[in-house]
Amino acid sequence: MRIMKKIGITVLVILLAVAVILVSVLFIIPSVKISRMEKLSMDDSATAQYNVGMPDEDTIYGWATDLVDMGVRLPGTEAGEEARAYVLEKFEELGLEDVTVIPAKTSLYTCDACSLAVDGENLECQYITYTCTDGTYTDFDVSEEAELVYVGSKTDANIDVEGKIVVADISFQSIPYIAAKLISKLFYDPDNTLSLLGSKQVTYLTESFYEGYFNYTDKGAAGYIGILTDYYDSCAYFAEDYTYLGDMTIPGVFVSNSTGDVIKDMINNSDDSTTATLTMSGSLEEVDSGAVIGYLPGNSEETIMVQSHYDSITTGAVEDASGTACLLAMADFYSQIPEEDRKKTLVFVAMDSHFSDYTTHDAVVAELFGEDCSIVANLCVEHIAKEYTVTSDGSLEETGEIDPRIFFVSGSDALIQVVNEEIVRHGLERSLVLGATLLGEDVFTDANDFYQQGIALVSLISAPIYLYDMIDTADKIEKDALVPTVETLSDILWRLSEMPGEELQEE
Numbered sequence: 001m002r003i004m005k006k007i008g009i010t011v012l013v014i015l016l017a018v019a020v021i022l023v024s025v026l027f028i029i030p031s032v033k034i035s036r037m038e039k040l041s042m043d044d045s046a047t048a049q050y051n052v053g054m055p056d057e058d059t060i061y062g063w064a065t066d067l068v069d070m071g072v073r074l075p076g077t078e079a080g081e082e083a084r085a086y087v088l089e090k091f092e093e094l095g096l097e098d099v100t101v102i103p104a105k106t107s108l109y110t111c112d113a114c115s116l117a118v119d120g121e122n123l124e125c126q127y128i129t130y131t132c133t134d135g136t137y138t139d140f141d142v143s144e145e146a147e148l149v150y151v152g153s154k155t156d157a158n159i160d161v162e163g164k165i166v167v168a169d170i171s172f173q174s175i176p177y178i179a180a181k182l183i184s185k186l187f188y189d190p191d192n193t194l195s196l197l198g199s200k201q202v203t204y205l206t207e208s209f210y211e212g213y214f215n216y217t218d219k220g221a222a223g224y225i226g227i228l229t230d231y232y233d234s235c236a237y238f239a240e241d242y243t244y245l246g247d248m249t250i251p252g253v254f255v256s257n258s259t260g261d262v263i264k265d266m267i268n269n270s271d272d273s274t275t276a277t278l279t280m281s282g283s284l285e286e287v288d289s290g291a292v293i294g295y296l297p298g299n300s301e302e303t304i305m306v307q308s309h310y311d312s313i314t315t316g317a318v319e320d321a322s323g324t325a326c327l328l329a330m331a332d333f334y335s336q337i338p339e340e341d342r343k344k345t346l347v348f349v350a351m352d353s354h355f356s357d358y359t360t361h362d363a364v365v366a367e368l369f370g371e372d373c374s375i376v377a378n379l380c381v382e383h384i385a386k387e388y389t390v391t392s393d394g395s396l397e398e399t400g401e402i403d404p405r406i407f408f409v410s411g412s413d414a415l416i417q418v419v420n421e422e423i424v425r426h427g428l429e430r431s432l433v434l435g436a437t438l439l440g441e442d443v444f445t446d447a448n449d450f451y452q453q454g455i456a457l458v459s460l461i462s463a464p465i466y467l468y469d470m471i472d473t474a475d476k477i478e479k480d481a482l483v484p485t486v487e488t489l490s491d492i493l494w495r496l497s498e499m500p501g502e503e504l505q506e507e
Contacts, residue, residue, distance in 0.1 A: 034188065037424035045425060045487075046494035052336035054490075055329045060482040063090070063328050065474045067321035073312045075352045075360075076108035076287025083310045087292045087350045090328050095335040096294030096348060104363035106289040106353040109133065109241075111282035116225070116253055118148065118266055118276045123259050126235040128213075128226065128252035129313070129355075130243050133284045141281040142251050146222040147273040150264060153229075155211040162220035165276050167263055170209045170226040170254070172465075175200045185409065186420040186433035193401055193430060200404055201230065201390070202463035204444070205239065214246050223278040224252035227260030231465070233394030235259065238313045238468045241356050251280045257394060289360045291351040293368075296334055298342035302501045304493060305368070305378045305455075306330055309446050311352035317474045319467050320446075322482070323382040324350055329486040330381075330493065344497040347375070354446055361449040369453045376501030377411070379493055380447035380459040384485055386478045388465055396466065402430055402478045403462040408443050410436035411456035411504050418495045419458055426488040456504035458492060460485070 042048065066086065070079040084101065091099045114127040132140040146165045151157040153169040178196040181187040187194075194200075213224055228237060235256045242248065255263065267274045292310075308323035331348045347368070353360035368375060385403040388396045405428065409416050416433065423431045436443045436457050443451050445459040466472050496504060 034190075034424060037421050040421060040425040042425065046491040047337075050337050050341075052333065054483060054487060055332050057479055057482045060325045060329045060486065061477065061479050064317065064321040064325035064477055067310060067324060068315055068317045068474045072314060073310060073316055073352070074108060074355060075106050075289035075311060076285070080311060080352060084290055084292060084352065087310050087324065087328075091292060091294040091331065091348065094328065094332045096296060096331055099292070099294040101290040101292055102360070102363050102367050104289045104291070104353065104360040105286055106356040106359045107137075108285050108287045108356070109282070110285075111280055113279065113281045114253060115279050116255070116276060118263055119270075119274055123255060123262065124235055125225075125253035125255050125259075126237060127280055128224070128248075128254060129239050130241055130284075131224070131248045131250065131252035132280050132282070133243070134247040134249050135243065135284075137284055137286050139281075139283045143277065143279040144222045144251055145275060145277045148225075148263070148267055148276050150267050151212070151216070153208050155207055156215045161216050163222050165223035165225060165278060166212075166216045166221045167225045167260075167267070168208070168212050168227065169229045169260070171206050171230050173202045173204050173206055175202065180432055180434075183438060184432045184434055185416050186423060186431065188423055188429060188431045190427075190429055194404065201465060203465050203467040204463060210242050210245055213242075213248070213252060217246075217248075217250050221250055223250050223276075225263065225276070225278070226252065226254045227257060227263070228254055229257050229260065230390065231257065232390045232396045233258050234469070236469050236471070240313075240468070243357070251278050253278065289353045289356075291349055291360050291364045293347060293349045293364075294331070296331070296342060296346040296348075297339055298345040298497065299340065300344045301374045302376050303345040303347055303374045304497055305347050305349055305375050305450065306493065307349040307351065307378060307380045307447060307450070308382060309351045309354040311354050313355040314468065314470045314472050317472050318383050318385040318464060318476050319472055320354070320382050322384040322477045326381045326384065326482065326486050326489065329482070330490055333486065333490050334493075342497065344376075345374070346493075351446070358449060365449055365453065369450075373453070375453075375455055377456040377458070377496050377504050378447055378450045379489060379496070380445055380457070381485070381489060382446055382460065383462040383464070383467070384478050384481050385462045385464040385467075386476050390465060402481050403464040405431045405460060405462050407431060407433045408436045408445060408459040408461070409433055409457065410443070410451060411506055414499065415456055415458070415496065415504050419492055422488050422491045422495070426484055426491070428484060428488050456496075458496070460489065
């Protein structure tokens with residue numbers, strides 16, 4: 001009995017110690033650090049000494065809506081060409097030097113017709129981009145009539161799928177806030193709007209799609225139907241390019257959760273096999289693409305790159321007219337600071353090919369990151385977004401908050417401290433600072449190709465649920481966050497420019 005009591009006391013002591021550590025890590029230590037940073041004054045901010053004009057929110061928002069009004073801005077389309085010309089013109093108007101376009105080639109995927117019929121009943125669907133292609137530039141016209149087989153969320157089910165159309169449940173990534181707080185360099189939520197018992201659903205597909213599609217293709221499936229189980233009740237999801245994982249040769253479509261229920265009921269209630277007809281036609285062609293670049297010289301050959309992307313696979317307001325507008329605002333602000341006061345040279349870069357094969361990014365790497373490369377850091381801005389959640393009835397509901405902001409940061413502790421301080425100084429609530437490669441060797445933003453060149457990185461992004469949907473219209477941009485975002489990034493940029501290049505790198 002005495003032994004059991006001792007064991008019980010030991011366990012209790014261990015549990016109390018763990019609880020103390022967790023409370024300290026989650027609450028006490030972060031609160032102390034943030035309270036110290038909250039004493040930072042705007043009067044002492046990095047650029048406060050300069051009496052120059054920051055574009056107001058109507059101007060920045062106007063740049064974004066100009067891009068949105070062009071339509072789907074894929075390379076090779078009229079809107080894509082118009083967007084590139086627009087950014088080029090703005091760079092020149094804002095006083096950047098040596099403004100030019102770094103040319104590239106990329107792929108334009110077009111699906112002109114797509115339909116799904118199950119047992120003769122036509123159902124609403126959305127083509128999965130780049131399916132029916134093997135990388136060859138050609139037209140495609142595919143019609144598959146075959147038995148349906150439901151595999152659930154399994155990515156490699158031990159089911160005979162050869163010659164059949166696979167029906168699979170597709171999910172999105174979800175990040176628990178308590179985990180985010182534990183692993184973050186900063187978790188800034190002064191109004192406690194991010195419940196540690198909750199999670200953030202992001203719009204990026206999980207392995208339930210990209211592993212499943214390729215595995216079942218390899219097993220001889222004739223087609224693929226992905227049910228968007230935790231999306232809002234819609235099939236309007238325009239996926240990014242997954243062809244770097246393999247050829248997407250079989251036709252594929254997304255259907256909404258409610259349509260998926262109809263299909264599953266048909267399969268379960270049929271006395272015989274359930275047959276579907278899946279048709280798609282379109283083309284894959286090589287087109288011109290390019291990056292617009294412009295310089296603001298400084299006192300040092302050491303250069304900081306500032307980037308975003310102007311292309312879009314939908315109407316593209318948040319993704320990424322908002323980021324491009326912030327890029328233009330930073331260019332406008334810094335162009336008004338005398339050259340002799342700019343500590344480093346700045347190169348502003350706006351790219352396309354984000355939704356194809358990133359060949360424009362490759363061209364920028366080839367042009368700017370040679371043997372004599374002077375770029376020591378990269379500041380990337382994407383997605384200034386309103387937050388929406390999926391309700392129990394499958395509709396979207398605005399929360400009244402900005403979608404949580406993630407700053408991916410690589411580099412020295414001093415660089416991370418700079419980012420943390422400026423977020424708090426400027427009151428950029430609902431912001432998380434994470435290690436750039438926390439989720440793997442790649443950073444999941446438009447900046448990855450440049451991070452891979454070994455330079456320091458600060459990359460701001462958010463991932464609202466509607467990011468790849470045609471409902472990403474101008475009203476989804478968090479307009480009143482545009483100026484604070486640009487001010488914060490401008491002060492981060494200034495402080496980075498004051499640090500020697502070697503001090504920016506990871507220690």
